[in-house]
Structures are given as C-alpha cells and as structure tokens.
Amino acid sequence: MTYDVARLPWLRAKPIDFDRAIKQAKAAEGLTGDALRGFASYALDLDSSLKLAKLINAKAGTLTPAPLSPVKLAIVSSSTTSYIVPAIQAAAPRHGLLADVYVGEYGQTAQEIYGEQTGLQRFAPDVVLLSLDPEMLALNRSEIESQTQLVDAAAQQIRWLAEGIVARLGAMVIIQNVVEPADPWSGHFDRRAGGSRFAMLRELNQRIDGIAAALNGAVLDVDRIAGLVGKSVWTDRSQWYMAKLPFALDLTPLYADHVARLLGAIRGKARKCLVLDLDNTCWGGVIGDDGLGGIRIGEGSGEGEAFLAVQHYALELKRRGIVLAVCSKNDEANALLPFEQHEEMALRRDDIAVFVANWDDKASNLALIAQTLGISTDALLFLDDNPAERARVRQMLPEVAVPEVGDDPATYPLAIAHSGWFEAVAMTADDAARADQYRANAVRTEAAQKLGSLDEYLQSLDMVCAMRPFDALGRERIAQLINKSNQFNLTTRRYTAAEVAALETDPSVFTLQIRLTDRFGDNGMIAVVIFRAGDERSWVCDSWLMSCRVLGRRVEEATLQAVVAAARQAGISRLIGRYIPSAKNGMVADHFEKLGFQRISLEADGESTWALDLADYVEKALPFQYSPVSLGDHDARIYA
Amino acid sequence: MPESTLEAIKETMVDIFDIDDDVAIGPDTSAADIEEWDSLSHIRLIVALERHFGIKFKNAEVEGLKNVGDLVAVIDAKTGGGNA
Numbered sequence: 001m002t003y004d005v006a007r008l009p010w011l012r013a014k015p016i017d018f019d020r021a022i023k024q025a026k027a028a029e030g031l032t033g034d035a036l037r038g039f040a041s042y043a044l045d046l047d048s049s050l051k052l053a054k055l056i057n058a059k060a061g062t063l064t065p066a067p068l069s070p071v072k073l074a075i076v077s078s079s080t081t082s083y084i085v086p087a088i089q090a091a092a093p094r095h096g097l098l099a100d101v102y103v104g105e106y107g108q109t110a111q112e113i114y115g116e117q118t119g120l121q122r123f124a125p126d127v128v129l130l131s132l133d134p135e136m137l138a139l140n141r142s143e144i145e146s147q148t149q150l151v152d153a154a155a156q157q158i159r160w161l162a163e164g165i166v167a168r169l170g171a172m173v174i175i176q177n178v179v180e181p182a183d184p185w186s187g188h189f190d191r192r193a194g195g196s197r198f199a200m201l202r203e204l205n206q207r208i209d210g211i212a213a214a215l216n217g218a219v220l221d222v223d224r225i226a227g228l229v230g231k232s233v234w235t236d237r238s239q240w241y242m243a244k245l246p247f248a249l250d251l252t253p254l255y256a257d258h259v260a261r262l263l264g265a266i267r268g269k270a271r272k273c274l275v276l277d278l279d280n281t282c283w284g285g286v287i288g289d290d291g292l293g294g295i296r297i298g299e300g301s302g303e304g305e306a307f308l309a310v311q312h313y314a315l316e317l318k319r320r321g322i323v324l325a326v327c328s329k330n331d332e333a334n335a336l337l338p339f340e341q342h343e344e345m346a347l348r349r350d351d352i353a354v355f356v357a358n359w360d361d362k363a364s365n366l367a368l369i370a371q372t373l374g375i376s377t378d379a380l381l382f383l384d385d386n387p388a389e390r391a392r393v394r395q396m397l398p399e400v401a402v403p404e405v406g407d408d409p410a411t412y413p414l415a416i417a418h419s420g421w422f423e424a425v426a427m428t429a430d431d432a433a434r435a436d437q438y439r440a441n442a443v444r445t446e447a448a449q450k451l452g453s454l455d456e457y458l459q460s461l462d463m464v465c466a467m468r469p470f471d472a473l474g475r476e477r478i479a480q481l482i483n484k485s486n487q488f489n490l491t492t493r494r495y496t497a498a499e500v501a502a503l504e505t506d507p508s509v510f511t512l513q514i515r516l517t518d519r520f521g522d523n524g525m526i527a528v529v530i531f532r533a534g535d536e537r538s539w540v541c542d543s544w545l546m547s548c549r550v551l552g553r554r555v556e557e558a559t560l561q562a563v564v565a566a567a568r569q570a571g572i573s574r575l576i577g578r579y580i581p582s583a584k585n586g587m588v589a590d591h592f593e594k595l596g597f598q599r600i601s602l603e604a605d606g607e608s609t610w611a612l613d614l615a616d617y618v619e620k621a622l623p624f625q626y627s628p629v630s631l632g633d634h635d636a637r638i639y640a
Numbered sequence: 641m642p643e644s645t646l647e648a649i650k651e652t653m654v655d656i657f658d659i660d661d662d663v664a665i666g667p668d669t670s671a672a673d674i675e676e677w678d679s680l681s682h683i684r685l686i687v688a689l690e691r692h693f694g695i696k697f698k699n700a701e702v703e704g705l706k707n708v709g710d711l712v713a714v715i716d717a718k719t720g721g722g723n724a
Contacts, residue, residue, distance in 0.1 A: 046684065051658060083680045238699050243683050250687070 003411055006229050006254050010403040010415040011043035011094075018042065022051050031059040033068035033098060037398060040093035046083075046252045053086030056098075066583050067378070067399065068098040071263055074125035074171070076104040076112060076161070078136035079246045087256035094257065095264030095420070096378065113164040121169060127263060128165045129220065131176035132158060133246060139178075139200050142185040146194030155207035166215050172496040173217035174262060177205045180223050182231035216479075216497035218262055218425050222247075225258055228418075261420030267494065268484035271401055271421045272375055274317055275366060276310075277384035278328040278335055278357070281412070282347065283307045288334045298344025306409040310383075311346040313413035318351060321431030322422055323438045325354040325369045327382065332357040353438040362389050363396035373438055374548030376486065376584060381421050383412060426476045426497070430524035440521045441549055458553060458623035461518040465558050465624040470504045470511040477525045478513055481545060486584040489545040490577070490591060508533045509542070510566060514559060516550055526550045529559055531567075531575070538574040538611075539567050544591075558622050560595050568614055577610035645712045645719075652692060653677075656685050667709030693719055 003009055015021075022039065025031060039052050056063070073088065075081050085101045092099035102123040104112040109132070112120040120128075134140050137154035139147075158175060165173040180201045190196040205223060212219045226234035229251060236248035247255060264270060279286045284296030284303045296304040297311075318324050324347075328335050335357035339349040349355065354372045356365045362384075370377045378399035384390050390402050403415040416422070424431075470478055479497040486492070495503070503509055514527040527546040534540035546555060567575060577592040579585075589606075593599065596617070597610035643651075650665045657676035671677040677685075689711070690696055695718045705711055 047656060047688075054658060080680070083684075238697075238702075239683060239687075242699055242702060243679060245683065249683060 003414060005414075005418055006251050007045075008043040008253060008257060009411075010405075010419040011041065012404050014042040014044060014048055018048060019051060022055050026055050026058055030062045030064065031055070032063075033065045033093065034398070036068065036093040036098070037096075040090060041394075041398070044090055044253055046087060046249060049087045049090035049253055049256065050083075052090040056089050063098070065098040068093055068096060069267055069269070070098045070100065071127065071267055072100045072102070072123065072125045073259075073263060074102040074104065074120055074123055074128045074169075075131065076109050076120070076128055076165070077131040077133075078107065078109060079131070079133045080106075080244045081131070083249075084252060084256060084259075087252045088259050091253065091256040091260035092263065095260045096269035097260065097263055097267060099260070099263065109161060110164075113161055113168060125169060125171045127174060127266060128169060128171045129174045129176060129259065130158070130161055130165060131220070131246075132161075132178075134178050134197070134201060134204075137178075137204070139204065140197065142190075142193075142197045143195035144193070147200055148194070151200050151203045151207065154204055155211065158208060159211045162211055162215055162217065166217070166498055170499075172266060172498065173212070173215055174220050174259075175208050175212050175217060176220040177208045177223050179226045179231065179234060180205065216475075216501065218266065220259065220262060222255070222258075225255060229254065257420060261423040262425065264420075265423040265425045266483065266496075268480075268486070269378075270423050271322075271381040272379040272484075273323040273325055273353075273369070273373060273381070274314055274416070274422075275325045275327045275369060275380055275382045276314060277382075277386065277389065278326060278330060278338075280385045281307075281383055281409075282311055283338060283345075284409070287337060288330055292337050292342060295338060295342070297338065297342060303409070304344070306412075308344065308346055310409055310412045313416065315346060315351065317416075317422060318435040319432060320424065320427060321434035323353045323373060323375075323435050324351055325373070325380075326352050326356060327362055327365045327369060328357045329359055329362070330357040350439065351435075353435065353441075361392070361396075363393050366393060366397060366400060373441075374487075374551060381416065381419075383416065385409075385412075426480060428477045428480070430477050433522060433524060437521060437523055437549060455623065461553075461623070463553065463624050464517045465555065466515045466517070467512050467559075467562050470500060470513055472501070472504065474513045474525060475500050475504070478528055481525065481528050481547065482543065485545040485547065486582070487548050487587055488551065489543075489582075489585050490541065490588055491543055491580045492582045492585060493543050495543075503530065510539060510563070510570075512559065512562060514546075514555065516553070516555060523547075523550060527555055527559060529563065531563060534576055536574070537572050538576050539563070539570075539572050540576040541578060544577075554622055554624075556591070556595065557620060558624055561619060561622065564612075564614060564617050564619075573614055575612040575614065577612070579606075579608045579610070581606040645715050646708070648692060649689065649708060649711055649715070652688050653685060656688050657681055665708060667712065668707055670707040689715065695719065 025035060036056065044052065081103055085103055088101055089099050102120065102125060104120050112118045137157065139150055139154055162173045162175055165171055178201045181197050184190060185196045186193055190198040193199055209219060234247050234251065236245065239245040239249055276282055284307055285294055287295055297307050298304045314324055336349065338345050339347065354369045356369055366380055366382060367377055370380055377397050381401040382393055383403060385405060385407065393400055394402050401421045403419050405412050405415045475497055479495065479500045482495050482500065503511055510531040512529040513525055516523040516526050526549065528543065530543040531539040532542045563575065577597050579589060579592065581589065592610035597612045599608055600611050601609045653665060654661045657674060659674065659676055671682065686697055686702055693715055695715065701714050
C-alpha cells in the first residue's frame, strides 16, 4: 500500500453518499458546527471541498458555529487564489474553526493594505495570509553574479507589506514562504552559486523567517509542503501557464489543510494530549495473550523496530509539551508489565501522565483521561490500530482527533505527524516541561489523597507564586495561554502576541503574568490577568485566565490579593469583573462570587457583571511564600 | 452499452460545476451558456476529464476549445475515435 500524503491518508475516505448528505443538509433547516466538523472529517478532494464550501456559504445566515470558533482570514496574494478559498473553508472545521475568507483584489496587494477604506480593511481580518510568488518578486532568473540586491528588494517588499498588515489592520500575519526549486540550473553547484534561483529563494526564505519572528507572525512553509509531496509534482507546468495556478490543482486540499491547521494552532485549537492504545499500537502482539516474551518490540525485527519508532515519536512529542496518556483494554497489571520490565521499551511508566487499562468503553476512558488532566476531550488525539475502537470513539466523542491508520505500524508516526493536529506556532521553555508537569500533577493528586485537609496539603506543597507585569520575556507564553485557555477563562478574549506586546507599555492597563513553583517542580506560567482603567476610579477585568492544572491551589485568591494591592496603590476604589459564558467556561460562572464580588447585572445570554469595593476587601493568609512588594515599580514582583 | 464521449463529458460537467443533471448540454454548449463555467472551473473540468479518459491535454488544445463539440473532438482524437 502506498502512502500518498496528497490524499490526506490520516483521514477516512469520503463515504459514497457524501454528495447526497451535503444535498440533504442543504435542503434541511439551519446547519450546525457539529455537522460541518463531521463533513470535514473525511479526506475530501477538491470537488467535494467545493461542495462543502457551497453548503457553508448557502447557510451563512442560519449557521450555528458552535463548537467551531469563527475566524476571519484574508488572503493577500500575487497569484490565483480564488479556488483555494472554498478548500480552506472546507478544511477549517477539521481544526475547530469556521473560516470566513476574504481574497484581496488581484494584483492590488499594496493598495489593499496601505490604501484608505479598502475592501480588506473593511473586512477587518483576524489573520492575513501574505503570499507572493517568486515571479512577482523578480527572483525567477538565475545569474552567475550574486544577486543580493534582488533578494534584499524582495525581502524589503515582504517586510513592508507584512508590517502594514500588523500596523494598519491590527491582524496577525502569516507569511507564505517560497518553494526552493529542485529543478537544476547548473546542478549540484546551484547551492553555492549565489545568483542561482535556488540560492536566492533559499536566502529569501531565511529572511522571511526573520520578518515573521519580528512581527510575532507565522510562516506557512510551502517549501516543506512541496518537499513532502515531491517538488517534481508540486507545480503542474501546464496549469501554471494556463491559469497561473501556483501548485497542481489536486494538491489544493493538502495546502488548504495546512492553512487551516496553522489557523487552528493560532486559535489554540491544537491538540494537547496523545492517547495511545497499547496492543498492536505500541508493540506487536497482545500482552495479555503473548506475555512479556511474546510481544514484538525493539531492535532485531522490522516489526519490532517500527513499533519502537511509534514510541520514540511519542517521546519526541512529549519533549515539546504534548502530554502522553494510555487507554488500553487490558488488565492493568498486564498492561504495565512491558513498561516496567521489558528492556526494549522506549516509553516508561513515568512518561505517561494518565495510564488507564481496564475493560470499560474506550470513549468513557478518554473522557476520564481528559478530566484527570483538566483538559477537554477536544484536546485529545487517540491512536489505535483497531478500526472498531476508532469508529466507536469517533461516534461517541466526535471532537477527539482519531487518525486513520492501516495495519502497518511504520505509518503510524506519519499519520500523526502529517495530520497537523499537534501543530505549534511557537515554542517556549515552558512547553518542554509541560508534559512532566501533568505527570507531577497526578502525583500531587495522590499526595492529596494521603494527606488530611486541603489546607494542610497546600501548605505541604511549598508553593512559590511569582507575579509580574507582562514583558517581552513572557510574551510568547502569555499569548499562548490567552489563546489556548478555554475552561478557566472569564471572557475568552483572544489576543495575538503583537497585541500582548502592545499591552506591555499601555499605561491604561494593569497586567500580571503568574508563575507557580512547588516541591514537585516548576509549573511555569499558569495564569494571566488584564485589568483596564474604567469609570469612577475603577479597574475593569478584561481577561482572567488560568491553566486548569493548578485548579484548587488558591492561586485565584492570591491573584486577587495582588490586584487589590496594586489597585489600592493606584488610588482605585472598585474592581469590576465580567463573566462571558462560552461553551466551555461554565466552571468559572461563579468565579467572582467566590472571590467576594457582588453581582450588579445579569443579561439574558448569561453574561454577568460583578463589583468589589476595595474598602470591603480583607487580606487573607494564603498557602504561598508571600512577600508583598510595592507595585509602583513596574517590574516589581508581588510575591518573590 | 458503452457511454459516449459526450455523455461522459456531460456527467463530469454536472459533477464539477455542481449543476442540475437535467441541464441541456450538447455540442454547441459553451461557457457562455453555463454560469458556473468560468476560467477556474474550466481547469478543474480539464483535469477531471484527463483523469476520466486517462489522457493529457496540451495547452494549445485547451486554448483552442470553443464549445463541448470541440472537447469531444479533441478527446476522441486522443482516445482513438469515440467509444464506439
């Protein structure tokens, strides 16, 4: 069986009655995000993608997006893109999004960004994809002499447009890079010939990386998508000459999925946890039947090495913060045996944050795993070789990402890697430690069971809570938290890293980034708070969010204590809180009430406003190492 | 009974353009008659026909097409004269 990445092999084949189902949905009343996610969960070719997009557009007025998040994407491009739009719309629900897509006027890139009252500006995009073709950048001819000035000019043009997108539109920018050509000019010497198209475009791509980083943007790495597919088939020459198609028509769904996954990652929709089945997924054979000596894992046989590669791939994900869990139908003692005793295993019990092996339904076990980790089920990716288990989980928990895999374990890491469900738009030092923090959390839960009262337990944790205003050092992680936190999030307002950067120096806002360390380890940054100056000597809570990993640790109270101290110092008399309900933040509906705020309004949609008179606030003894520091100094730590 | 080239083209057009299958398509039908037939869906149609018939069009052949009849003629020439 060949593995053809262009056909999105990690997704199920489209059912025979797909077209009919789309027609029925069109005839029916309304349309839900759930249904869209269902349609998009298949490997759609371009024609099916167009049909799905047509349905979305026909229902634009009556569509209920939940559980999908709406996102407004504008494409500013120098080549033909209109046919890409429906493919992106069709791929977006696969990554948790409902995409509204605008395409700039053909050849009007600069005017759209820098003009007045342009269509692009009126559209007010959240994210702009900037894609310029090498032809338009005058980098399409090889020369013997080095052509640095041409690369400079192209990079300058891209930078100017990208800066305009950020500054004038207030949008996040995704810069599409260029395909470094594989077709030879001089051949193997192209790499060293500064004037070759290859050398120039490779240089340009490096410049693009720098531009995107400087603007807190992202890069759509088409060079690597093309490499994945094969550069000799990426462009179809006749289609390019006929209609200026930048890549072969059949590859549109793959390209669109890459755009969608990047948007998903920007919006915090990327998955957080890899849940592994064991028998015939992590090793060959069935541990309960074959025993420790009978399973195939490790060096020595092709099959054993392929399974070992699955384990190594899981560990590689763990190293960038993806949490690992196990969900297996086995007696627990059997399931644990290889982890504890088999020498060839790469995965160890300590690598697994939650280990569930029993005979219950896997869907229920997945829900249990999510609950234990304090994340929602739409943050899970479940890898299982058994088609029946996959089907069951898809039916019961359609929000769980379940890659389609055949019976060849050699393709399992590819299915996960190529699916884009673990896409990242930034990486921080905190990410590397996260998987272990979840594991430490499970240990803490056990500690809590052994100790008596909650307060005794919290005292025993030796917690140090460090708070400071937003700064450049914390920026990436702050933006990540703002975009990823769904449950403990009072207003679910999303800010890009660029917007976070602006808050760092805004004198009308009070911000806090909060880190928590305890005797089990460093939890990293776990909470973010933004207050804005309001009327009548008040501060209004714009955002308050926290990682669910530290629930029940009284961090909320410590946070409020710090805000109150700062507010008093600023001569503020009242704090205003707001709760905006979403599909996921029900757990914080009574957040302000718990903290002693009084409700001052409740709207029909459940949105509520709360107030705390600082005169009424009494400081509490909290289980943190605590040393109040003046907040007049912007860099002061409240707790050191 | 093997399907004629015209029928195959018609079926492909209905699918690619996402139009009703009772729409009249004959040798004289051209892009002017079908709203959904624009320059981009034309490329999609060409690619779909290439796949269906297992052939490859040259750019010059595609550019010379005026109507469905021309398309039938080019395909028949490539496949060896209709599916008779």
